Amino acid sequence: MLDGNLKNQSRKNFFSSLVLTIAALAAYSNTFHCPFIFDDVPGILNNIYIRHLWPLSRALSAPADTSVAGRPLASLSLAINYAISGLNPWSYHVLNLMLHIGSAFLVYVILRRTFLRLTFIPQSKIGPWLFSLTAAMFWLVHPLQTHAVTYVIQRAELLAGFFYFATLYAFLRSLGSQRQVLWQTIAIFLCALGMLSKEVMVTCPVMIYLYDRCFVEKSFVRPFKKRPWFYTGLVLTWGILILLQWSGPRSQTANIHFPFYTPWLYFKTQIGVVCHYLRLSVWPYPLVLDYTGWKFALSLKSVLPQALILFSLVVLTLWALIRRPLLGFLGAWFFIILSPSSSFVVLLSDVVAEKRMYLPLLAVVVFLFLVADWLLGWAGRCRAWSDSRLRKIFIGFVTLVILGSMGLTFSRNQDYQSNLSIWLDTVRKRPDNGKAWNNLGLAYTEKEGWASENALRSYAEAFRVDPINFYAHCNYANALMQRGEFEEALQHYQLAVSLNEKIGVAHFNLGILYRILKRDDEAIQEFTKAIRIDPDDGKAHQQLIEIYRDQKEMNKVRDHENEIRRILS
Numbered sequence: 405m406l407d408g409n410l411k412n413q414s415r416k417n418f419f420s421s422l423v424l425t426i427a428a429l430a431a432y433s434n435t436f437h438c439p440f441i442f443d444d445v446p447g448i449l450n451n452i453y454i455r456h457l458w459p460l461s462r463a464l465s466a467p468a469d470t471s472v473a474g475r476p477l478a479s480l481s482l483a484i485n486y487a488i489s490g491l492n493p494w495s496y497h498v499l500n501l502m503l504h505i506g507s508a509f510l511v512y513v514i515l516r517r518t519f520l521r522l523t524f525i526p527q528s529k530i531g532p533w534l535f536s537l538t539a540a541m542f543w544l545v546h547p548l549q550t551h552a553v554t555y556v557i558q559r560a561e562l563l564a565g566f567f568y569f570a571t572l573y574a575f576l577r578s579l580g581s582q583r584q585v586l587w588q589t590i591a592i593f594l595c596a597l598g599m600l601s602k603e604v605m606v607t608c609p610v611m612i613y614l615y616d617r618c619f620v621e622k623s624f625v626r627p628f629k630k631r632p633w634f635y636t637g638l639v640l641t642w643g644i645l646i647l648l649q650w651s652g653p654r655s656q657t658a659n660i661h662f663p664f665y666t667p668w669l670y671f672k673t674q675i676g677v678v679c680h681y682l683r684l685s686v687w688p689y690p691l692v693l694d695y696t697g698w699k700f701a702l703s704l705k706s707v708l709p710q711a712l713i714l715f716s717l718v719v720l721t722l723w724a725l726i727r728r729p730l731l732g733f734l735g736a737w738f739f740i741i742l743s744p745s746s747s748f749v750v751l752l753s754d755v756v757a758e759k760r761m762y763l764p765l766l767a768v769v770v771f772l773f774l775v776a777d778w779l780l781g782w783a784g785r786c787r788a789w790s791d792s793r794l795r796k797i798f799i800g801f802v803t804l805v806i807l808g809s810m811g812l813t814f815s816r817n818q819d820y821q822s823n824l825s826i827w828l829d830t831v832r833k834r835p836d837n838g839k840a841w842n843n844l845g846l847a848y849t850e851k852e853g854w855a856s857e858n859a860l861r862s863y864a865e866a867f868r869v870d871p872i873n874f875y876a877h878c879n880y881a882n883a884l885m886q887r888g889e890f891e892e893a894l895q896h897y898q899l900a901v902s903l904n905e906k907i908g909v910a911h912f913n914l915g916i917l918y919r920i921l922k923r924d925d926e927a928i929q930e931f932t933k934a935i936r937i938d939p940d941d942g943k944a945h946q947q948l949i950e951i952y953r954d955q956k957e958m959n960k961v962r963d964h965e966n967e968i969r970r971i972l973s
Contacts, residue, residue, distance in 0.1 A: 420537050421509050424544055427806070428505045431545045431813040435554045436497045438820040442693070442843060447471045447482070447557040449491060454483040466653075471557045474653030477600040478560035496556045503562040504544065504553050510569035511766060512540035517576050521619050522730060530777050530798055538802045539773045543766050547688040547812040551758035554820045555693070560602040561759045567598030568608050568763060575612055578634075579620060592637035599644040604763065606645055607740050609638035614736050618729035667748040670755075672701035674746040677756050679710040681742070685761065685768040688809075691816055693830050695756035696839040697869070731771075738767040776801070823847040831865075838870025845879055854886035874903035878910045885917055893917060901933075908937035912944050924951050942971050 440448055447470045448454065457463050463483040464476035472478045481499060489495035515536035530538075543549075552561045571594040578587030591612070598605035613635065616627040628635055677698070684691070701707045721735025741763045743749075776798070784794045819829040827844035834840060845862030852858060860883050866876035877900040884893035897914040901907065915930030928951060934944040945964045952960040 416533055417513070420512050420533075420540075423537065424508045424512065424541060425505055427541050427545050427810060428501060428508070431810040432497075432501050432504075432553065432817060434814060435501070435817050435820065436494045438493060438497060438554060438817070439822060440491075440493055440496075440556060441820070441823050441826055442555075443471050443557045444555075448496070451482070453479060454486045457483050457487050468653055472560060474648045474651075475560045475563075475600070475602055476648070477563055477597060478602070481559055481563065493556065496559075497554070500553050500556060500559060500562055503559075503566050504549070507562070507566045507569050508540050508544035510566070510573050511543055512536050514569060514573055514576060515539055515770070518619060530773075530780065530795065534795070534799075535773060535777065538806070539769055541806055542773075542802070542809060543769045545806060545810045545813050546685075546765060546769070547691060547809060547816050548684050548758055548761050548765055550691065550813055550816045550820075551693070552762040554817050555759070558759045561604075561762050564598050564602035564604050565762050567594050567601060568605060568611075571595045571598060571608055572612060572615065575615070588631070588634045588637075592634070592641065595638055596641045596644055599641050600648070603645060603649070604741060604744055604760075606642060606744060609635070609641070610740055611737060612638060614725070614733055614740075618725065618733040622729070665750045667750055669700060669702070670750045671748045672704055672707060673698070673755060675707040675711050675714055676701055678714060678742060678746050680756065681746075681758075681761050681764070682768065684758065685765055686772075688812060690833040691758060692833050693819075693826055694837060694840055694843075695754065695834065697834055697836040698755045730774075734767040734771050738764045824851060836869050838866045838873040838876060841866035841869065842873060842876040842879060845876070845883075849879075849883070854883045856883070859883055872903050874900045874907060874910070877903065878907065878913065881917075882913060885913070885920075890917060890921060894921070901930075905933070906937055908934045908941060908944075911937065912941065912947075915944070915947060919947070919951070924955070927951060939967075940971050942968055945971070 446467060451467055451470065451472075453462055453465045453467065460480075463480050466472040466475070466479040472482065482496070485496045485499060513536075516532050519532040519535060552558045552565075571591050574587050574591035574594055578584045578591065581587055595605065595608055595612075598608060613627055616631070617624055621627050621630065704711065717735060718739060721732055721739065723732070724730075724735060725732030742760060745757075745760050780794050780798055783789065783797075784791070789797075819826050823843070824847040827840055827847050830837060830840040831844055841862050845859045845866065848856045848859035848862055860880065863876050863880035863883065867873050867880065870876070877896045881893040881896035881900065884890075884896065894914075894917055897910060897917060900910045901914060904910075911930045911934040915927040915934065918924070918927035918930060928948065931944045931948050931951075934941050935948075938944075945967050949961050949964045949968075952958075952964070
């Protein structure tokens with residue numbers, strides 16, 4: 405009998421993995437040739453650390469202030485992709501999708517094992533297996549996940565999500581197992597790997613404890629008493645995260661767009677953001693790559709309705725943790741996982757980012773399926789329908805929802821087919837986004853050249869909606885210089901460097917313009933500033949060599965020639 409149950413379960417697991425894989429391939433089949441975009445450029449295209457797998461310490465490193473800085477496993481995974489396909493994006497997309505499918509299968513197994521522990525499931529008209537499979541599939545193909553899956557540089561989000569689920573799965577396997585210590589050791593190891601992937605893993609030990617409290621021990625104290633060394637091991641993995649963040653690997657980008665943000669202002673703004681996430685979970689439109697320009701909540705009154713909604717949900721979560729553990733755990737999963745990026749901690753450059761819903765979305769999905777299960781049971785009692793009829797109704801309804809989600813995901817992935825298409829989509833949905841207009845200008849420049857009228861209009865729109873967008877002023881000046889409009893270009897270069905004196909390329913370009921205008925003394929100042937920002941700027945050294953050679957200052961020529969030799973060595 406036991407062997408029969410195991411074989412039956414194995415068949416179900418194989419079928420489930422097959423269905424999840426097919427669904428993922430159908431939804432993401434148009435992504436394998438999507439180009440690198442936006443943060444992929446510094447994180448992948450210009451990342452010299454991924455060019456070699458050895459020495460390993462180098463492959464685990466990343467340039468400061470990129471999306472993979474301080475996230476060694478994410479860096480290593482990109483190095484593996486580079487070894488496979490160089491800068492051809494197909495292998496990067498394949499690995500992203502493999503991680504996403506792996507996470508979905510873990511979600512299915514975790515849900516099935518969890519629901520087998522609950523007393524209400526025997527009354528369910530759906531059943532643990534069908535419930536778990538369909539919920540995992542909906543989470544897998546939900547359009548909100550495209551930001552994490554299709555946008556290659558979000559690899560860290562996928563790795564952290566995979567290790568998050570894998571840690572919980574290993575803990576579940578340890579329960580009642582004769583190899584309990586082994587599985588708990590594996591869970592700690594997986595949690596440590598997650599800490600090497602992304603900071604959101606800081607919440608994993610907390611959620612493991614809450615799972616233990618809600619579904620296993622039914623006590624807030626007993627988990628620590630029964631498994632003290634296990635929780636000690638999980639907590640010690642926080643040390644990895646502390647060491648990785650000690651040097652501030654993304655300190656320069658952490659608040660570059662919002663330097664005046666206080667924790668209280670950030671928190672008030674996040675109230676509206678979290679409600680936006682909830683809405684996108686149910687109605688995933690419009691999906692946006694970049695939300696720069698999101699309105700700040702200057703007063704609590706401006707977000708009072710959303711604050712009341714979230715406050716009510718938090719109170720219900722706290723109550724449910726004691727009285728309705730499943731619902732309480734779902735609420736805790738949503739709020740706790742979002743807390744590092746959507747609370748008082750002002751850490752990230754983006755106020756809103758759809759990728760942050762990669763893990764929290766599961767709580768919303770499971771809750772919606774629980775509501776559907778309850779409504780099915782209620783309808784069955786009212787209409788006196790048989791269980792088989794109710795199951796057919798559920799399968800038909802869920803099939804439509806999942807197919808619709810797959811279609812929306814496929815359609816959203818079309819926007820990622822080129823830099824031009826993704827930024828056209830972004831400015832259409834967020835016309836007040838200066839960063840998006842600037843990147844649209846770059847996309848037009850890439851396609852049509854610097855003298856492109858479309859590029860010029862995009863750059864102009866960028867600093868119209870965001871007057872302090874120094875990148876837009878710099879790019880606008882680059883385009884004007886290519887068109888021979890030197891005096892107007894000079895004004896925008898000067899404005900760009902006055903807005904941010906730490907842009908080496910702006911100083912370099914301004915120096916080039918001064919040389920064109922025969923103002924060599926001012927050119928020397930700008931090239932010197934560019935070298936001060938980046939001592940390895942060989943082009944700036946070369947420009948100074950040419951100027952000093954014309955001025956017959958051979959000692960300075962030799963100094964800069966020595967610097968170039970140092971750079972090349």
